Amino acid sequence: MARGARTVKLGIAAGGVVGLLTLGPLVAVILRAEGGATLSYSDWAAVRFTVTQAALSAVFSVALAVPVARALARRQFSGRGLLISLLGAPFILPVIVAVLGLLAVFGRGGVLNTGLDALGLPSVSIYGLHGVVLAHVFFNMPLAVRLILQGWAEIPGERFRLAAALGFGPSAIFRQLEWPMLKGVLPGAIMIVFLICLASFAVALTLGGGPSATTVELAIYQAFRFEFDLGRAALLALIQLALTAGAAFAVLALSARADFGAGLDRPVQRWDANRTGLRLADCAAIAIAALFLICPIAMIVLRGVPALLTIPESVWSATLRSLAVAGGTTVLTLALALPLAITSRRLGWVETFGYLPVAASPMVIGTGLFLILFPLVNPVALALPLTAVVNALMALPFALRVLAPALAGIEADFGRLADSLNLTGYRRLRWLILPRLYAPLGFCAGLAAALSIGDLGVVALFAAPGTETLPLLIQRLMAAYRMDAAAGASLILMVASFALFRLFDGWGRTRAAM
Amino acid sequence: MLQCDGLILEQGTFRLRAEVDVPGPGLVGILGPSGSGKSTLLAAVAGFLAPKSGRILWDGDDITGRAPGQRPLSILFQDQNLFPHLTVRQNLGLGLSANLQLTVTDRQAIDAVLERVGLSAMGDRRPAALSGGQASRAALARALLRKRPLVLLDEPFAALGPALKEEMLALVAETLSDALVLMVTHDPADARGAPHALTILEGEVAGPFATDQLLADPPPELQAYLGSRM
Numbered sequence: 082m083a084r085g086a087r088t089v090k091l092g093i094a095a096g097g098v099v100g101l102l103t104l105g106p107l108v109a110v111i112l113r114a115e116g117g118a119t120l121s122y123s124d125w126a127a128v129r130f131t132v133t134q135a136a137l138s139a140v141f142s143v144a145l146a147v148p149v150a151r152a153l154a155r156r157q158f159s160g161r162g163l164l165i166s167l168l169g170a171p172f173i174l175p176v177i178v179a180v181l182g183l184l185a186v187f188g189r190g191g192v193l194n195t196g197l198d199a200l201g202l203p204s205v206s207i208y209g210l211h212g213v214v215l216a217h218v219f220f221n222m223p224l225a226v227r228l229i230l231q232g233w234a235e236i237p238g239e240r241f242r243l244a245a246a247l248g249f250g251p252s253a254i255f256r257q258l259e260w261p262m263l264k265g266v267l268p269g270a271i272m273i274v275f276l277i278c279l280a281s282f283a284v285a286l287t288l289g290g291g292p293s294a295t296t297v298e299l300a301i302y303q304a305f306r307f308e309f310d311l312g313r314a315a316l317l318a319l320i321q322l323a324l325t326a327g328a329a330f331a332v333l334a335l336s337a338r339a340d341f342g343a344g345l346d347r348p349v350q351r352w353d354a355n356r357t358g359l360r361l362a363d364c365a366a367i368a369i370a371a372l373f374l375i376c377p378i379a380m381i382v383l384r385g386v387p388a389l390l391t392i393p394e395s396v397w398s399a400t401l402r403s404l405a406v407a408g409g410t411t412v413l414t415l416a417l418a419l420p421l422a423i424t425s426r427r428l429g430w431v432e433t434f435g436y437l438p439v440a441a442s443p444m445v446i447g448t449g450l451f452l453i454l455f456p457l458v459n460p461v462a463l464a465l466p467l468t469a470v471v472n473a474l475m476a477l478p479f480a481l482r483v484l485a486p487a488l489a490g491i492e493a494d495f496g497r498l499a500d501s502l503n504l505t506g507y508r509r510l511r512w513l514i515l516p517r518l519y520a521p522l523g524f525c526a527g528l529a530a531a532l533s534i535g536d537l538g539v540v541a542l543f544a545a546p547g548t549e550t551l552p553l554l555i556q557r558l559m560a561a562y563r564m565d566a567a568a569g570a571s572l573i574l575m576v577a578s579f580a581l582f583r584l585f586d587g588w589g590r591t592r593a594a595m
Numbered sequence: 596m597l598q599c600d601g602l603i604l605e606q607g608t609f610r611l612r613a614e615v616d617v618p619g620p621g622l623v624g625i626l627g628p629s630g631s632g633k634s635t636l637l638a639a640v641a642g643f644l645a646p647k648s649g650r651i652l653w654d655g656d657d658i659t660g661r662a663p664g665q666r667p668l669s670i671l672f673q674d675q676n677l678f679p680h681l682t683v684r685q686n687l688g689l690g691l692s693a694n695l696q697l698t699v700t701d702r703q704a705i706d707a708v709l710e711r712v713g714l715s716a717m718g719d720r721r722p723a724a725l726s727g728g729q730a731s732r733a734a735l736a737r738a739l740l741r742k743r744p745l746v747l748l749d750e751p752f753a754a755l756g757p758a759l760k761e762e763m764l765a766l767v768a769e770t771l772s773d774a775l776v777l778m779v780t781h782d783p784a785d786a787r788g789a790p791h792a793l794t795i796l797e798g799e800v801a802g803p804f805a806t807d808q809l810l811a812d813p814p815p816e817l818q819a820y821l822g823s824r825m
Contacts, residue, residue, distance in 0.1 A: 508694055
């Protein structure tokens with residue numbers, strides 16, 4: 082078929098670029114890792130810690146998410162839609178900002194310890210394993226709630242009506258309807274959170290550290306940055322690759338869908354939950370989850386606003402660099418995701434390339450890129466472009482997950498009509514696909530921009546003083562105990578991240594409605 | 596003339612054979628029980644379903660391998676005949692030029708055809724702002740504009756009320772008199788509006804028959820489908 086041959090070529094080219102950018106660094110890492118470096122005792126400790134914290138984070142995130150999702154599924158209250166939107170916020174909240182917010186609540190001089198102190202109780206420390214897990218739960222419990230809520234939303238309302246007609250109580254409903262759904266949804270949700278937490282870097286960098294709380298990603302960074310031991314960094318990268326690739330396969334096998342909540346704003350009418358005890362339990366679940374999410378964000382605002390007056394100039398230049406990186410990531414993500422998604426409708430295997438980055442972590446790709454580029458150019462000079470590229474690779478799987486079903490819907494609804502009118506290639510793109518794809522494209526652009534501007538990963542490997550992005554600058558300010566400056570910069574970063582998402586997402590929605 | 600030459604269509608376990616010559620112009624109904632394969636036949640003629648074997652010819656040319664947009668035909672589906680993000684005028688324009696680069700003549704033709712179907716005032720509206728009958732008229736207007744010698748109607752008026760449906764069929768008969776129009780229907784009353792009919796019974800396309808005679812003396816399988824309501 083000659084139809085749309087150019088689009089197919091573009092898609093294959095995009096797949097090739099992603100393949101090269103992902104597999105190239107992996108090959109470089111593997112070749113370098115054979116160089117005879119051995120793992121020390123502390124490296125094995127890092128492997129153990131990585132798996133332990135990821136497992137704990139996954140189990141806690143999902144276990145805590147179930148009652149919240151259940152409450153949201155069977156309650157209607159004003160602000161419910163807002164709360165569900167809020168559940169999406171941690172996903173685009175820069176990690177370093179959230180850590181600062183969590184420190185303000187749970188840290189040494191934080192709200193919690195001040196309260197405990199006033200009551201004469203001993204204070205708690207946020208550093209170490211439990212701090213890392215706490216931060217991961219903050220990020221991933223909301224994601225798990227949305228995944229599980231999706232499961233609840235997919236139980237047809239008629240089932241609940243039938244159950245009510247048969248006089249089922251809450252426990253019968255749980256056994257007959259909810260538990261079968263949860264059995265299908267929970268393993269996938271646990272694996273997704275586990276996978277995300279395996280590649281934890283920024284949280285471990287700020288709340289972990291030391292021999293007892295170092296992740297493999299952090300160990301790669303340390304081997305690279307402090308010891309410049311490339312052989313060991315490569316070997317660690319290989320281990321990280323084995324961990325994430327294994328978990329990624331498990332995620333695929335469990336076929337959990339990373340949905341972003343279409344149709345979640347529609348509560349199903351329920352007849353079984355009209356009891357005082359259940360109502361109180363649901364209220365408590367929702368209130369605790371909301372407080373857990375809102376408090377750290379509120380603390381960023383409270384501590385950030387006064388600090389804005391004394392912001393050092395370096396923060397503004399770092400903001401500009403971060404915006405440039407986010408812009409580059411956004412353009413690149415769409416330029417890769419759109420052709421990949423379109424072509425994969427014809428050649429399914431092309432889409433696989435788009436998911437390759439799931440198996441590789443940013444530090445692994447960063448190490449590989451450094452190994453490749455080091456003999457040719459000074460990678461430090463390319464710190465910002467490299468960060469933009471790696472961030473685009475990391476955003477790509479999410480973008481594909483959004484665009485592919487949207488495209489499938491467009492083709493299902495209008496594909497034959499377009500075929501019968503001979504709308505092919507560019508004309509199909511211009512008159513059918515783009516106009517109907519604005520909303521998901523805007524969402525993807527917002528996601529890519531927000532993820533990129535908040536990213537604290539590869540940039541930490543490469544950036545020299547004076548070329549930091551905003552998240553890296555915040556981390557360095559924190560490390561230098563300049564907490565006021567860090568708080569002000571965090572507020573700017575949080576606003577920038579949310580604003581970028583709103584801007585692109587809003588643009589897409591407006592264009593789609595026009 | 597549309598010819599199905601040893602045509603065999605397969606979808607899963609479903610199998611349909613067609614060996615018919617349908618001369619045009621004129622209105623030809625396709626009669627058969629639901630699930631008999633009426634839409635399947637149209638999908639194959641339109642190029643959405645590759646035949647298992649056999650050929651489809653138009654005026655002697657083999658069109659079996661051509662892409663849907665390259666065939667000498669227009670098709671109206673049951674629904675989704677208009678792009679919701681484009682105006683009526685743009686939807687019609689796509690029927691003339693897939694680039695929507697329209698000449699003055701094209702624009703005049705669009706206005707003329709809109710007037711013909713009674714939608715002169717609706718050209719700049721989006722499909723969402725049209726009633727069901729108006730949307731059907733817009734889709735029909737595009738088929739008129741394309742002036743293809745073969746028009747396939749896959750029950751595009753099924754969602755309209757009886758009076759509106761009758762009106763649309765009269766409009767089809769009046770405006771598409773130069774074309775061969777194949778019209779899927781499971782309502783014998785609609786079929787009477789077409790002088791000729793194909794039948795699809797037990798996996799076999801047959802005809803064309805004179806519709807009056809067919810309905811007056813139907814073969815047993817068709818009788819079973821039609822029941823006593825004649």
